[in-house]
Amino acid sequence: MSLFVPPKPAPLPEKPGLLKRARLIARSSLAVLQSGSYAAPGVGRMAVPSVRGRRRWVYQVRDPACARDILVNRAGDFPKGELMGWMLRPLTGDSIFTTNGEVWRRQRRLVDPALEQARVRESFARMREAAETALQGLERSAGPGGAVRVDDAMTVFAADVIFRTIFSEPIAEAEAREAIAAFEAFQDLAYAHGMIGLSGLPGWLMPGTWARMRAGKRLRRVLKRPLDRRLARVAAGEPDLPTDILASLMASRDPETGTGFSPDELLDQVSMLFLAGHETSASGLAWALYLLAEAPDVQARARAEVKAVVGGGSIAFEHMKRLGLVRDVFREALRLYPPVTTVVRECARPEPMGRHQARPGDPLFVAPWILHRLSSVWPNADAFDPDRFDTPEGREAVRQAYLPFSLGPRVCPGAAFALQEATLMLALILGRFELTRDEAWPPPEPVAKLTLRSANGVTVRLTPVSP
Numbered sequence: 001m002s003l004f005v006p007p008k009p010a011p012l013p014e015k016p017g018l019l020k021r022a023r024l025i026a027r028s029s030l031a032v033l034q035s036g037s038y039a040a041p042g043v044g045r046m047a048v049p050s051v052r053g054r055r056r057w058v059y060q061v062r063d064p065a066c067a068r069d070i071l072v073n074r075a076g077d078f079p080k081g082e083l084m085g086w087m088l089r090p091l092t093g094d095s096i097f098t099t100n101g102e103v104w105r106r107q108r109r110l111v112d113p114a115l116e117q118a119r120v121r122e123s124f125a126r127m128r129e130a131a132e133t134a135l136q137g138l139e140r141s142a143g144p145g146g147a148v149r150v151d152d153a154m155t156v157f158a159a160d161v162i163f164r165t166i167f168s169e170p171i172a173e174a175e176a177r178e179a180i181a182a183f184e185a186f187q188d189l190a191y192a193h194g195m196i197g198l199s200g201l202p203g204w205l206m207p208g209t210w211a212r213m214r215a216g217k218r219l220r221r222v223l224k225r226p227l228d229r230r231l232a233r234v235a236a237g238e239p240d241l242p243t244d245i246l247a248s249l250m251a252s253r254d255p256e257t258g259t260g261f262s263p264d265e266l267l268d269q270v271s272m273l274f275l276a277g278h279e280t281s282a283s284g285l286a287w288a289l290y291l292l293a294e295a296p297d298v299q300a301r302a303r304a305e306v307k308a309v310v311g312g313g314s315i316a317f318e319h320m321k322r323l324g325l326v327r328d329v330f331r332e333a334l335r336l337y338p339p340v341t342t343v344v345r346e347c348a349r350p351e352p353m354g355r356h357q358a359r360p361g362d363p364l365f366v367a368p369w370i371l372h373r374l375s376s377v378w379p380n381a382d383a384f385d386p387d388r389f390d391t392p393e394g395r396e397a398v399r400q401a402y403l404p405f406s407l408g409p410r411v412c413p414g415a416a417f418a419l420q421e422a423t424l425m426l427a428l429i430l431g432r433f434e435l436t437r438d439e440a441w442p443p444p445e446p447v448a449k450l451t452l453r454s455a456n457g458v459t460v461r462l463t464p465v466s467p
């Protein structure tokens, strides 16, 4: 069986000048990652323009052992940088995503119970409602064999899932549009500001700083409405309140200090869950659908699995663990197209990085994008091969260099949630449609901002299949 090998983005031009480099990085952080090799582990570095006179280096970590040291073994020595906090603060406040030290540890202790396995199981029915709504939308936009922008459809779906599982209410269409538009404006500016910020330019001098703050506020307003409704119901002592992620966040008490989240902190955490939980899942799903459309053999086998497991009835939580191939399709999409292409940390003190000496404050780009494609670790690294997870070589490669959800103490607490929502959505789509390439659509152009997207969207033809 021949495997589908998606085209890799073009490598960086040989020795681009500083301005050209700045333009490439402002468009996509893949420019930093693509400057290194996909063949062998290593740590590279790239100069970025600096306004502070002294040359600034960004380190590109594509060595599995070094990545593990930074994220797992010595995580405390490589905190998140203030630049990321500044970039995201207008949307997520001082939430778990950007804090460090004791503040982060307390937040993590309070957030973990909201996303633990049992709660993910409880969320299944709400995820299925959102998936059914998304399917109806796909049916309407596809018609027979029509081309559909599946990246847009998956963004609305993932936003709806987050809304329903946090608040136990669907997101109204107008609110979804408002939230997604605000988020997109925010993400473009936040990314550009983060990259420009590497140069040391103060935020108040960057064009678009106010627009980023306004976009963050707009999105927070959408999320504050259902939060206020719930706080009012709790204050009124209403019985039978929903048991959902918000209820868990409100009830959470830090076992060490006995404190819970204040209403302002709740808004920060809810906004952070919206940011961390919808763009990433939407990105992974869109790439998975693209890969399935290009790999008819894998698609047919995955559809047969769905039919064998679910039969003609409604999909249930109990089916999830038997949808192994569908799940591996998603895991393989996360390998080739990790939604978080770069996990960014900084040095707290001088550190040897490969052949170089990094200085305190130097940014480290730990790169799932490259680690997942290292030809010295992954057999047939560039091919779409979901069966690899079932082979001894594949399992070894996963152990060494598979980190779509990061690793260590700051590993994504939403991983089980994301795998469940994606397996469910893919299974429902496979049961309802055959996916084929849209010949009018040029191959996708991966562009990494806060998450990995395709510059020209992801379009797939959907043809209804008989049940």
Ligand code: HEM
Pocket (backbone or CB within 6 Å): 096, 097, 098, 108, 111, 115, 272, 273, 276, 277, 278, 280, 281, 284, 334, 338, 339, 340, 343, 344, 403, 404, 405, 406, 409, 410, 411, 412, 413, 414, 415, 417, 418
């Ligand atoms: C395919 C989907 C997802 C992917 C690929 C993903 C990936 C990641 C990665 C790589 C990180 C580490 C970022 C860093 O350290 O800089 C992270 C952190 C995080 N993710 Fe996810 N994520 C996904 C879905 C979700 C979902 C659905 C939720 C919540 C419902 C979530 C909540 C979080 C939170 C709260 C953090 C911060 C953890 C901390 O710093 O302690 N993620 N995610």
